[in-house]
Amino acid sequence: MLTDQAGKGVHQGTPGPGQSAPNPLRTGGNLLQLVSPEGDRISHPEFDVWVKDIGDEQLCSLYEDMTVIRRIDAEATALQRQGELALWPPLLGQEAAQIGSSRSLRDDDFVFPSYRESGVAYVRGAHLSEIARVWRGNASYGWDPQRINLATPQIIIGSQSLHATGYAMGVQLDGASTAVLAYFGDGATSEGDVNEAMVFAASYQAPVVFFCQNNHWAISEPVRIQSHVQLADRPTGFGIPSMRVDGNDVMAVMAATRVALDRARKGGGPTFIEAVTYRMGPHTTADDPTRYRDPNELEDWAAKDPILRLHKLLEAKGLLTEDVAARVKAKADAVAAELRSSCIDMPDPQPLDVFNHVYSTPNSWIERQKDHYSRYLNSFNQPVEEGAL
Amino acid sequence: MSKLTFARAINAGLRKSLENDPKVVLMGEDIGSLGGVFRVTDGLQKDFGKHRVIDSPLAESGIIGTAVGLAYRGYRPVCEIQFDGFIYPAFDQIVSQVAKMHYRTQGRVKMPITIRVPFGGGIGSPEHHSESPEAYFTHTSGLRVVAVSNPQDAYTMIQQAIASDDPVLYFEPKRRYHDKGDVDESLDLSTALPLDRAAVVNAGTDVTLVAYGPLVKTAKDAAMAAADEGISVEVIDLRSLAPVDYPVVEASVRKTGRLVITHEAGQSGGLGAEIAASITERCFHYLESAPVRITGFDVPYPYSKLEMHHLPDLDRILDGVDRALGRPNSLSGLEG
Numbered sequence: 001m002l003t004d005q006a007g008k009g010v011h012q013g014t015p016g017p018g019q020s021a022p023n024p025l026r027t028g029g030n031l032l033q034l035v036s037p038e039g040d041r042i043s044h045p046e047f048d049v050w051v052k053d054i055g056d057e058q059l060c061s062l063y064e065d066m067t068v069i070r071r072i073d074a075e076a077t078a079l080q081r082q083g084e085l086a087l088w089p090p091l092l093g094q095e096a097a098q099i100g101s102s103r104s105l106r107d108d109d110f111v112f113p114s115y116r117e118s119g120v121a122y123v124r125g126a127h128l129s130e131i132a133r134v135w136r137g138n139a140s141y142g143w144d145p146q147r148i149n150l151a152t153p154q155i156i157i158g159s160q161s162l163h164a165t166g167y168a169m170g171v172q173l174d175g176a177s178t179a180v181l182a183y184f185g186d187g188a189t190s191e192g193d194v195n196e197a198m199v200f201a202a203s204y205q206a207p208v209v210f211f212c213q214n215n216h217w218a219i220s221e222p223v224r225i226q227s228h229v230q231l232a233d234r235p236t237g238f239g240i241p242s243m244r245v246d247g248n249d250v251m252a253v254m255a256a257t258r259v260a261l262d263r264a265r266k267g268g269g270p271t272f273i274e275a276v277t278y279r280m281g282p283h284t285t286a287d288d289p290t291r292y293r294d295p296n297e298l299e300d301w302a303a304k305d306p307i308l309r310l311h312k313l314l315e316a317k318g319l320l321t322e323d324v325a326a327r328v329k330a331k332a333d334a335v336a337a338e339l340r341s342s343c344i345d346m347p348d349p350q351p352l353d354v355f356n357h358v359y360s361t362p363n364s365w366i367e368r369q370k371d372h373y374s375r376y377l378n379s380f381n382q383p384v385e386e387g388a389l
Numbered sequence: 390m391s392k393l394t395f396a397r398a399i400n401a402g403l404r405k406s407l408e409n410d411p412k413v414v415l416m417g418e419d420i421g422s423l424g425g426v427f428r429v430t431d432g433l434q435k436d437f438g439k440h441r442v443i444d445s446p447l448a449e450s451g452i453i454g455t456a457v458g459l460a461y462r463g464y465r466p467v468c469e470i471q472f473d474g475f476i477y478p479a480f481d482q483i484v485s486q487v488a489k490m491h492y493r494t495q496g497r498v499k500m501p502i503t504i505r506v507p508f509g510g511g512i513g514s515p516e517h518h519s520e521s522p523e524a525y526f527t528h529t530s531g532l533r534v535v536a537v538s539n540p541q542d543a544y545t546m547i548q549q550a551i552a553s554d555d556p557v558l559y560f561e562p563k564r565r566y567h568d569k570g571d572v573d574e575s576l577d578l579s580t581a582l583p584l585d586r587a588a589v590v591n592a593g594t595d596v597t598l599v600a601y602g603p604l605v606k607t608a609k610d611a612a613m614a615a616a617d618e619g620i621s622v623e624v625i626d627l628r629s630l631a632p633v634d635y636p637v638v639e640a641s642v643r644k645t646g647r648l649v650i651t652h653e654a655g656q657s658g659g660l661g662a663e664i665a666a667s668i669t670e671r672c673f674h675y676l677e678s679a680p681v682r683i684t685g686f687d688v689p690y691p692y693s694k695l696e697m698h699h700l701p702d703l704d705r706i707l708d709g710v711d712r713a714l715g716r717p718n719s720l721s722g723l724e725g
Contacts, residue, residue, distance in 0.1 A: 112458075140493045140495075141493050141495060141497070144494075144497045145494060146498070151461065152493055152494055156485050156486070159481070159486060162450065162454025162458065162482065163455075163457045163458040164458060165454075166455030166456055167458035167459065167461050167462045169459060170461075170462030171462065173414070173464070180458075192448075192450060193481075193482075196446070196451035196454065197454070197455075199446045199448060200445070200446060200448070200451050200455050203446055357492050357494075357496040358491070358492050358530055359531065359555045360496060361555055363585075364632045364634070365631070365633075
């Protein structure tokens, strides 16, 4: 039995013979929602306590972060269209899922993202140039993972769920209270690695949170191709409790993530969160959703916009003063300007950098090829001797 | 100096690594109370605990993928893949993650992971238990690949592999597990032959014969048989398959002018092709004849009643030596 701050409602048990596995974290098939799309605060007997510290100032701060990362997203998309980035995976529509979850983490927690978690990187403290450089083609990593406890973006779908589980096994060996969180999407739940990660996490009761952003689309494939049941129903078969939350409701996302992180820290083992959200943009800037997506669907989801919803809540509470609005806008403008300048001013890598860090120790094959390519490059600087041609 | 079987020598090396570094953890299927299907990890879980010698679920990608996470956390996982033919579910994690993480993060994250793989045939097993998949990994940048051929190297090189900050695929010749040899357990790793170096295990002057893993013994036997006919064969135990220690092979070929390479893996795109090409590039003018490859055929590993035809043996290697020397051989008259 696991006790939580409220002392009720959140626990796990072992099913007896003939019983179906209890899953008290499940919300009865309904989405956990603490703020309605109309911006009304919905009280919840079990989850309210997990966000009781989110006062006016915190709400404004969440609103600011969500607005800023939407602005980062828009600026990066523009930079791609202008040829300054090679590619960009937009996060438009997923701001509440990313901010709500990442703002629930402690500094010593460790996060394994996919490639779309630029908002998480921003919250963890990645520099804007670090967020941009992978997509500009200047490096294959963004930030120093050990500096901000955030692994480098993972492009192989679902691969990082195993890394997170292994890291969590290491946390257990260390006897630390760190929690580990893995981000992945609805498509990833079909991957063997995600399923193997759940097997390992359950077997060793590893302190890991599987945070699935169900944004309904894996490039052109709707989520129904990935799963015949709700994604949140899958982990229960592995003995992993799960929650299905409104991923466009930053309060609900925070509450659920905090519950899961707390379970992890207290030895309660893994938890799965399905954050139901929507990818309002293309898969990447190379994608064209008009080929496969009904425009009405986008319209429906626009009405559930995560920022609009918080905006309405703040307005209703009288918190969105001119001062606050101006401050948030100024912050977003400044961040966008810095993203742009740091992207454009980024120095190009040098040709021989291609050979660096393949291995951590000297390697005769790489050194020989580096030497030969260096000679080749230098050959362009040699004067051509008379008669040599 | 003690007399140990190959399997016990690896076991002793693993034990030493577990003793010397608390960050070393072993993971794999059946490696705990059973001690592994080949008993290589026998007794280690009893002595070091279930938290350091971990029986893992039957999921090879899971084993390697969680090892990546453990390495991220500062651990040195040693993963056992039960049989060569079972490694493919882990291929993605090895190639896309283990091999590339250091490069991807430009050195910020190291992957000191050792992947032990019993490999090769000759034990009469059904399908998937006798393969030689090393070329997939020697072709993968970011990995170090070694194959051990004797108990002393097995003991030393497993410790060197674990101590390496780079990931190492450590191939163990399963048909040699019960061979005994002298093992100096007091050997200092810092003075031992480095992990990426080849060794001349039989000096000779007429032909260079390159082998690794299970075929080193066969190659040495072939050299002895050739000596009876007055042919002096220099046998090189490659030890490191990636990178190959070309200076050692090159020095030998400059001396002998003839090169035979043997491995159990199929010929096309195999390590023998790479060595033949590289040696031809590096010392073409010293070669008296074309390099010769004596290898497994380009067929799936055959059912066990036929494996003796597939595996290079002493006579096939000697036939290759004859080809290199221009002596009468099975292909006389065919080659131009």
